Amino acid sequence: MTDNKVIYSMYRVGKVIPPNREVLKDISLSYFYGAKIGVIGANGSGKSTLLRIMAGLDTDFNGQTTMAPGYRIGLLEQEPQLDPGKTVRQVVEEGVAATAALLRRYDAIAERFADPDADYDALVAEQGELQEQIDHLDAWDLDSKLDLAMDALRCPPGDTPVSVLSGGERRRVALCRLLL
Structure with missing residues (x-):
């Protein structure tokens, strides 16, 4: 750049x-x-x-x-709206929902290889495409990246209900979600 x-x-x-x-x-x-x-x-x-x-x-x-292509802008609201029925980890994971969906799809395809009637060629092709996308996103260790981001921003423990967070904690959780 x-x-x-x-x-x-x-x-x-x-x-x-x-x-x-x-x-x-x-x-x-x-x-x-x-x-x-x-x-x-x-x-x-x-x-x-x-x-x-x-x-x-x-x-x-x-x-x-x-x-310019390849950039994105995020906005951290003064009073972030977080779902009080979720945990800190669930809110943070919203920031990587598309990437997590790729990983879930990859795992679902792997499970389908156990089906003797599966179209293995189609499964291999789809899994290969997904693997390229996941490799490009460097997402194989997504859980550890989430943990690292949450720790760096001093977010409360992942299993903490959003409903009990202070205003500052809510902003840190929302910032973590935004930056991911």
Whole structure:
């Protein structure tokens, strides 16, 4: 990656909220690879709206946004919404749901090899495709990566119910889910 590569840009972005309040007007900006940014402004000035547009969570705006391929933007809400019926580990795993689904599918195919009526050629082909995807994601040790991320962010133990977490613990769990 080079330092002069633009990874995200906005051009003449505007946002009006009912009844007719202009929150953002003609915002144009570019972020380069490696840049550190901050958004400062008075309450109600549109900081959260700007960030929600950047993260792709708000698509009802004027203007255009562009992100370089291979990048993604996540947004950690001030008060993250977590399912109180889940454990810390279950919430963190939401961040890798697609990868975990690949691993489950791979395991399911392995079990189907025990079926004497199975189409082994099709199973081998599908398992090979899945293996390439899992290799590309470096996901074979996903559980240990989750443990490492949870430990690095000082998340509560994985079996802790979300319903008993403090605000700070909830934010750390939500951040862990987001970064994965």
